Amino acid sequence: MPDQFTSFQARLSAAGSSATQLVDVIRTTADTLRITGPDVAGGSIEVPLGECVFRPPLGRIRRVIELPDDSTLESDDLEIVDQLGSASPSGHRQRMIHHMESKWQWVLASIPILMLTVWIVYRFGIPAMAESVAFKLPVSTLVSASEGSIKLMDKLMFNDSELTEERQDEIRRGFDDVVAKLGSDDYEFELHFRSMNKVPNAMALPSGDIFVTDALINKAEADEEIFAVFAHELTHVERRHGMRMVLQDSGVFFLSAVMLGDVASAGAAISGAPAALANSGYSRNFENEADAGAAHYCVECGWTTSPMQTMLKRIAPPGGSAVAGWMSSHPDTKERVRRLKELEIKLLDKLQKEKAAEE
Amino acid sequence: MDETSDSSTPYQSPYANPAPLAPATPELREYPFSFHGNGAEYFRIWIVNVMLTAVTLGIYLPWARVRTRKYFYGNTLLNDRTFDYLAKPTALLKGYLIVTLAMIIYNVVGTINPLAAIPIMLLYICVAPWLIFKSLRFKCHNSAYANVRLRFVGSLRESFGIYLGFLILILLTFGLIIPYQAYLSKKYMFGNLAVGQSESETKIEPGKFYLFYLAYLVPTGLVFLLAIIAAMAIPVATGMLEKAKQTQDENRARIETAEEALAQIRADDEAADDAIDNDAPLTAADDPDDATMLPDADADEDVDPEDFESMEGGLFVIFVSLYVLFILLSILLQQFVFVRTTNYTMTNTTLGSCRLHSDMRARDMIWITVSNVFLCIVTVGIFIPWAIVRLRKYRIEHMKLFAYGELQDFVAAKEAEQDATGDAAADFLDFELGF
Numbered sequence: 001m002p003d004q005f006t007s008f009q010a011r012l013s014a015a016g017s018s019a020t021q022l023v024d025v026i027r028t029t030a031d032t033l034r035i036t037g038p039d040v041a042g043g044s045i046e047v048p049l050g051e052c053v054f055r056p057p058l059g060r061i062r063r064v065i066e067l068p069d070d071s072t073l074e075s076d077d078l079e080i081v082d083q084l085g086s087a088s089p090s091g092h093r094q095r096m097i098h099h100m101e102s103k104w105q106w107v108l109a110s111i112p113i114l115m116l117t118v119w120i121v122y123r124f125g126i127p128a129m130a131e132s133v134a135f136k137l138p139v140s141t142l143v144s145a146s147e148g149s150i151k152l153m154d155k156l157m158f159n160d161s162e163l164t165e166e167r168q169d170e171i172r173r174g175f176d177d178v179v180a181k182l183g184s185d186d187y188e189f190e191l192h193f194r195s196m197n198k199v200p201n202a203m204a205l206p207s208g209d210i211f212v213t214d215a216l217i218n219k220a221e222a223d224e225e226i227f228a229v230f231a232h233e234l235t236h237v238e239r240r241h242g243m244r245m246v247l248q249d250s251g252v253f254f255l256s257a258v259m260l261g262d263v264a265s266a267g268a269a270i271s272g273a274p275a276a277l278a279n280s281g282y283s284r285n286f287e288n289e290a291d292a293g294a295a296h297y298c299v300e301c302g303w304t305t306s307p308m309q310t311m312l313k314r315i316a317p318p319g320g321s322a323v324a325g326w327m328s329s330h331p332d333t334k335e336r337v338r339r340l341k342e343l344e345i346k347l348l349d350k351l352q353k354e355k356a357a358e359e
Numbered sequence: 360m361d362e363t364s365d366s367s368t369p370y371q372s373p374y375a376n377p378a379p380l381a382p383a384t385p386e387l388r389e390y391p392f393s394f395h396g397n398g399a400e401y402f403r404i405w406i407v408n409v410m411l412t413a414v415t416l417g418i419y420l421p422w423a424r425v426r427t428r429k430y431f432y433g434n435t436l437l438n439d440r441t442f443d444y445l446a447k448p449t450a451l452l453k454g455y456l457i458v459t460l461a462m463i464i465y466n467v468v469g470t471i472n473p474l475a476a477i478p479i480m481l482l483y484i485c486v487a488p489w490l491i492f493k494s495l496r497f498k499c500h501n502s503a504y505a506n507v508r509l510r511f512v513g514s515l516r517e518s519f520g521i522y523l524g525f526l527i528l529i530l531l532t533f534g535l536i537i538p539y540q541a542y543l544s545k546k547y548m549f550g551n552l553a554v555g556q557s558e559s560e561t562k563i564e565p566g567k568f569y570l571f572y573l574a575y576l577v578p579t580g581l582v583f584l585l586a587i588i589a590a591m592a593i594p595v596a597t598g599m600l601e602k603a604k605q606t607q608d609e610n611r612a613r614i615e616t617a618e619e620a621l622a623q624i625r626a627d628d629e630a631a632d633d634a635i636d637n638d639a640p641l642t643a644a645d646d647p648d649d650a651t652m653l654p655d656a657d658a659d660e661d662v663d664p665e666d667f668e669s670m671e672g673g674l675f676v677i678f679v680s681l682y683v684l685f686i687l688l689s690i691l692l693q694q695f696v697f698v699r700t701t702n703y704t705m706t707n708t709t710l711g712s713c714r715l716h717s718d719m720r721a722r723d724m725i726w727i728t729v730s731n732v733f734l735c736i737v738t739v740g741i742f743i744p745w746a747i748v749r750l751r752k753y754r755i756e757h758m759k760l761f762a763y764g765e766l767q768d769f770v771a772a773k774e775a776e777q778d779a780t781g782d783a784a785a786d787f788l789d790f791e792l793g794f
Contacts, residue, residue: 018440018505018555019768058426059400061433062441072506074441097411097426101403110410117413145471198605243470250466254417254459 006084008077012037015070025073027084035073054085056094059101121255127282130247134240139186139207142243146207153211154194161193161214168193171217174227175210182234182297183208189234193217200315204233206242219314224307228294232308235293241286248282284331288339295340299347305340312336385764392758396434398745404430405744421451432502435755438766440505446497488522489515495548504554507769512558513551521547538572539565545704549715555769557711563704571699575692582688589681687729694724705758711767716759727753 007026012035013019023037033052036044053066063081065073075081086095100106161168175191183189187208200216210233212226220226236242295305316333330336408423428444435442461483469476492515499511525540542565550561698721705717731746760766 013506016507017768017770018507019770020440020505058433059396059404059430061430064443074506097407101407104403107403107406110406114406114410114413117410121413121416141471148473246470250463254462 006080008075008080010035010065010073010075010077012040013072013074015072020074023073025075049084052088053090054081054088056091057082057085057098058094118255122252126248126251126255127244127285130244130251131240133247134243137243142187142206142240145243146205146209149205150192150209158194158196158211158213161195163193163214163217167217171212171223171226174223175230178227178230178234178297181300182231182238182293184238187237189237191230202229202233204236204242206237206240208237210234210237216315220311222307222310224298224301224303225311225314227301228298228303228305228308229311231297232290232294235290236286238293239286239289241290245282245286252282287330287336291336291340292343295343295347299344299351304348305344309337309340312340388762388764390438390760390762390766392755392760393436394434394752394755395436396430396748396752398748401430401748402741402744405747418452421448421455424448424451431751437504437760443503443506444501445503445508446501484526485523488518491522492518495551499552505769507555510553511551512553513547517547538568541572541700542568545700549704549708552710554710557713557769559708559710561704561708563707567703568700571696571703574699575696578688579692582685582692586681586685589677686732690728690732691725694728695721698724710760713760713762713766716761717757718759719754719757723753 007024010023010025011020012023013021021037021039023035023040026034026036027049028034028046031049032046033049034044034046047067051068055064055066057063057078060078062074062076063078063085065075065081065085067073085091100110163171171193172191175189179189189208189210192209192211193214194211195214198215200213200219202210202212202216204210210230212229216229217226291308294308298305298308312333331339404426408419408426411419412423425444425446425448428446432442432444465476465479465483468479492513495511495513499509502509521540521543525536525543528536529540542563545568546561546563550559552559698719702717702719705715708715727750731742731750734742735746
């Protein structure tokens, strides 16, 4: 065997003692190590190679060999010790990892593998898990999760609506129609009128409580525009977007905690940023899904999607262009309108085909 | 053989020739800590770790953590002997799973009923001192220097006193005793280490901590003041925009309904009109009731949308730059306190006949941290391993051990095995645990 007489220098220490002595280690036969040194009892000792435990190699740190009597050999002759240890039955997996870390091709391959995995988990894994969990929860949990929010929002954001009773009833009838067409029996949908410091807005809680502000109603020039918004909000409820959002947030939190575990110390302040960006990505997907729900309703009513498009343009914030699309929780208005138009063509096509099939 | 009984040596007075005697106090020697890892090498270990963690959906995390620690400990040398991290990944995994479960319970309960999350939070706070204690014991027990495991000899009672009792006192005194708690915490962590038969002793004073924190609190107060002003300025500015818009709407209505009256006013105020042409919305907001501020109908059309957009864009830029400034300042202040308290604590910590020493400089640490954050962002995270190595190298290489003569050998004392729960909790909850 070529490595039969390999030798290296090491420090020998008894178990649990820092006292150490310099020794020479020689492989005398295929499976024997002879340790010699001035202070070794009897001048030299022989140990069977098979009973030595080679601690797995890592970087260029000192290699350690555990001898059968629990004393240790430490050596800086890395290559020789690694070669001796490569035949050792234990620590095989760790040595494989050391091999990966030592080869640049593996290191470079890690980068795309990592990016792909994170992307798959972020794009499909977390949303799919959140969806399945959200739809397994009973509606009662959604209701109790929303109870506190109503009180909180009334305290912090909303004032009472200034709309007349008649106007409210008029709008409520349209809302009931949206519920009849899109809503399922699982939820008790309820429309709440509020005012919010002249901000046009509508929002839905997971329980089925939908809020609309006076400013939004006043901005609309046709009631269809308001009903399209109701369809949008109702889709949020039906698809359980609120609960899924919360679950996905936790998922992203855990993903970044796992991924950035070591990095947190390097800048805890900035580690919140990627998570926030990731969450706004999810939010945009939900908005698009809700827009699609609104489009379905509008087309079903025979309005095309133009009421929804008009409403989006009306409530678009004037300074919206200051925030780039990928940072915003809502997609860019132009983008949303474009999607609505695309969807409209598809839906109308489908309707025509269905009609043709019936005839 | 006893020297005095050796008859072959003639008697010599110790006063006549003191040279052969060992000096009463051996010379004080300096043993610097050194770090031998490098960024390129750690990058390879790090990227493989992160990749395997991702591919195994986090299961590999404890193995990655052990490998990372082994790398950093193994590359830290003192008197040509290395440190080592000996924890078993499976023990860490157990701890991680428990902590993950606790976090999931908290999140789920908090989502369904935010009020029910409060008792859970309180429970976790009550458990924290136990976790810190366990974590310190675990970490020390699994850290070895020169083949000898370290020990942590602090008591659980003390941990509860510092991390629960003083937490309550901090609330009661409106934070006035935060420096005192920091003092106790540092003393607890550094003063209860043991290697072999030697136990560490930390002699520090709370007054110094007040001094460090005062130097920290004054600038922090200023930053908060700045942030509050900014936070108030933004709604005020947006409010002004709203108001200006509103005024314009009202004006437009008035223009439509009272064309003649407007013509009259315009005739009266031609000169004033020219002056306010461009910043009509803002001046109008200053005094919305003043009829003479009615803008010219045509000018109104020109000013409206672009002006509002650029103003809101401007606010966004102000907000972002304030955020960046805030991060920079908090890094600056954090590092300042960290450097001062750590230097002070270490330099006043002895281990047997040895004394620890640390001489980091706040400005160096601030520069390293700020440039690290910047480079990590610019390189989309590729620089992270270099950043970590750079920081560790600086901290380790500014540590020394002073001892009289040769460093003595240690022999390990027996101690019960610890489970990993505490270690994992500390890692997840990001407690600062010194070295």
